[in-house]
Amino acid sequence: MTARDGRFLVGLIGAGIGTSLSPALHEREAGKFGLAYQYRLLDLDELGVPVGEVVAAARLAGFDGLNITHPVKQLVPAHLDALSPDAAALAAVNTVVFTGQEAIGHNTDLPGFARGLTAGLPDAVLEQVVVLGAGGAGAAVTHALLSLGARELRVFDVDHERAGTLVASLTARFGEGRATAEPLTALADATRAADGLVHATPTGMEGHPGLPLPADLLHPKLWVADVVYRPLDTELLIAARARGCRVLGGGRMAVFQAADSFRLFTGLEPDVERMLRHFDSLTTQGRVAAHAHR
Numbered sequence: 001m002t003a004r005d006g007r008f009l010v011g012l013i014g015a016g017i018g019t020s021l022s023p024a025l026h027e028r029e030a031g032k033f034g035l036a037y038q039y040r041l042l043d044l045d046e047l048g049v050p051v052g053e054v055v056a057a058a059r060l061a062g063f064d065g066l067n068i069t070h071p072v073k074q075l076v077p078a079h080l081d082a083l084s085p086d087a088a089a090l091a092a093v094n095t096v097v098f099t100g101q102e103a104i105g106h107n108t109d110l111p112g113f114a115r116g117l118t119a120g121l122p123d124a125v126l127e128q129v130v131v132l133g134a135g136g137a138g139a140a141v142t143h144a145l146l147s148l149g150a151r152e153l154r155v156f157d158v159d160h161e162r163a164g165t166l167v168a169s170l171t172a173r174f175g176e177g178r179a180t181a182e183p184l185t186a187l188a189d190a191t192r193a194a195d196g197l198v199h200a201t202p203t204g205m206e207g208h209p210g211l212p213l214p215a216d217l218l219h220p221k222l223w224v225a226d227v228v229y230r231p232l233d234t235e236l237l238i239a240a241r242a243r244g245c246r247v248l249g250g251g252r253m254a255v256f257q258a259a260d261s262f263r264l265f266t267g268l269e270p271d272v273e274r275m276l277r278h279f280d281s282l283t284t285q286g287r288v289a290a291h292a293h294r
Contacts, residue, residue, distance in 0.1 A: 006033075008030065008037045008065075008265060009038050009062060009063050010038070010066065011063055011067070012040075012042060012067045013042045013044065013055070013058075013067070013068050013072060013076075014042075014069035016043070016205075017043050019206055019230055021254070021283075022258060023040075025258045025278060026262055029259075029271070029274065030262070042066075044072070051068075055076065055096065055103065058098075064098055067096075068094045068136075070137070070205075073135065073139075074091060074092050076093045076105060080103045080104065081102040081103050081104065082102060083105045084105065086106070086107045086111075086143070089169060090110065090136075092107055092109075094108055094136065094257065095257075095260075107140060108256075108257040108264070109136070109141075110143050110144050112255075113141045113144040113256075114147060116251075116253040116255075117144070117145075117148065119252055120249075121223055124195070124246075125195035125196065125223075126150040126151065126196065127151050127195050128193060128195050128196075129145055129152070129153050129197070130191050131153055131197075132212050133201035134156075134166040138201075143170065143173065145198070146170060146178055146179065152177075154180055154194070156186075166179075166181070167180060188214075191219075194222060197218075198224075198225045198227070199212050199224070199225070199227065199234075199236055203228075204231075205228050205234075209235065215243070218239060219243065220244030222240070223247070224237065224240040229249060229254045232249050234250075252276070
């Protein structure tokens with residue numbers, strides 16, 4: 001155990017995070033270990049200050065660690081003292097651990113997505129995969145896919161330069177020819193030829209409704225994974241199911257990355273199956289509450 005007599009103060013930095021399930025996931029698991037564990041939301045929309053100032057303030061306030069989410073995973077590394085190998089390779093951080101005088105950045109999204117895909121779609125064909133989004137989440141899923149043996153990734157982002165930067169990092173780590181940055185004009189042909197599609201943009205999140213691509217591009221031979229988990233059934237997954245696709249929601253990735261973050265914060269081994277059950281109960285309660293208020 002790494003904090004003061006089983007007391008931990010951690011938080012989440014991001015924008016529009018009021019409905020995050022991270023506090024409930026972490027605090028419930030911490031309770032099973034008898035920890036005094038506070039998980040606070042540090043919403044950039046409400047605080048109105050740059051992320052670097054929030055990280056510095058959390059450090060001074062005695063936080064043991066932070067989770068980082070959209071839209072600042074790629075901005076946080078500049079405000080830290082060191083990065084884990086994965087975080088350095090991705091140039092994206094979703095977990096910060098304060099140890100002594102150092103703030104160390106980690107990326108638990110990468111193993112979280114890999115474990116989620118392996119568990120949720122164990123026989124997914126990985127010959128050709130389209131990835132939508134080259135931000136922090138896109139970096140995690142592309143590195144995860146190539147580590148799982150994907151042969152060819154075609155990466156799309158509204159910021160084509162950002163997609164090119166991501167592909168350069170993938171090439172440096174995995175070799176030439178396994179990932180390309182594509183213009184949006186090539187999305188239709190790429191999707192029709194693909195085995196799988198991974199969505200890693202904010203589209204479909206609460207507050208960002210819509211589909212990230214035309215629904216008629218989805219076809220029954222395509223598996224579709226979404227990193228969004230609020231809501232769990234995104235418009236993309238609903239459309240994909242309707243067209244006969246096998247789908248994977250963002251819930252498993254959310255739980256697996258949370259479990260890895262919990263381990264980094266506390267030095268304790270969480271019960272991932274228990275956390276998955278808790279996540280299911282939280283999302284079921286959310287769906288029932290939403291239905292009741294219609």
